[in-house]
Amino acid sequence: MDKSPCNSQDVEVRKGPWTLEEDLILTNYIANHGEGVWNSLAKAAGLKRTGKSCRLRWLNYLRPDLRRGNITPEEQLLIMELHAKLGNRWSKIAKHLPGRTDNEIKNYWRTRIKKHTKQTEPFAAGSSETNEHGSSTCQVSSATDQMETYCPPLYQGDVGAFSGGNIPQELNENYWSMEDLWSMQLLNGD
DNA sequence: AAGGATCTCAACCGCGACGGG
DNA sequence: TCCCGTCGCGGTTGAGATCCT
The missing domain is CATH 1.10.10.60 (Homeodomain-like)
Incomplete structure (x- = not known):
């Protein structure tokens, strides 16, 4: 065409x-x-x-009406929260952040996660065998997947952490709990 | 000061959904 | 019901900026 x-x-x-x-x-x-x-x-x-x-x-x-510039800590938290709920539905997430675009959020998330994945790589490598039998909530099939649906290695195999059963099944499979997000906040340190 | 490595972000691509003819 | 055009979304790429050695 x-x-x-x-x-x-x-x-x-x-x-x-x-x-x-x-x-x-x-x-x-x-x-x-x-x-x-x-x-x-x-x-x-x-x-x-x-x-x-x-x-x-x-x-x-x-x-x-675009808001350009640094993502505020409040926005960061909201993004994390919404990503935990919605996954990679960037446009949906963006709707909750007036003035921010899905592209901006997507880029922000990816660079953040990339950074975080690098920081924790030694752990991930060390515990990679945990994924072999699919015993954790994370379904890591490739480096990319690991980045997209990354689960902090500390929690791998520790499904009991979610035993409250509050996490909907479809979320439980791929996404973080709020605890994960908060711990990541701490790791980011800003 | 120079060169390489890493990060950031704008833009493109491919695909699926939707609506009209 | 099918086909075609358009839109919107998510994933990916590439260039420029910045940082590090």
Whole structure:
């Protein structure tokens, strides 16, 4: 469909970083006409971008109600809490954090977890055999999975910690308890 | 001061859901 | 009911910035 950039009739599609001029065009257009069907918006605004790209740029960068800058400790806690409940449903999590985007939260989470995983790697390596028989609540199938649904090794095999039975089954399988989150707070140290 | 390693974040990609014709 | 266009989401990548040795 859009895979033929040489097609003479199709306007060539720009990719990569947005220029200031493009930002201005998009912002002005939306200010005047509002958000709409993104594909036609891109064309109507005269941008050589896909509607998808315009949408992303607007939602993640240009929207006037965006809060840019450091995630506050309160927001951090909320993110952790919501991630424990919702998993990687970044857009859902973002809805609870006015002014923050799913992309921002996703990036924030991943870098945090990456850091945390590194910090605890020696432990994880040492206790890796615990996962072999699937005896813990964590289903680690790869390094990536470990990052996404990481369980602090201290709790591995210690399912009894959840014996209160308050954790819904589908959550119990992949996500952290609040205790985990609080302990991570301490590890982060900020 | 230089070079390498690591981190951060904007942007792209692929897929599934949804709605209209 | 099927097909097509569009949207929204989650995962991934790459470039620039920053830190470390």
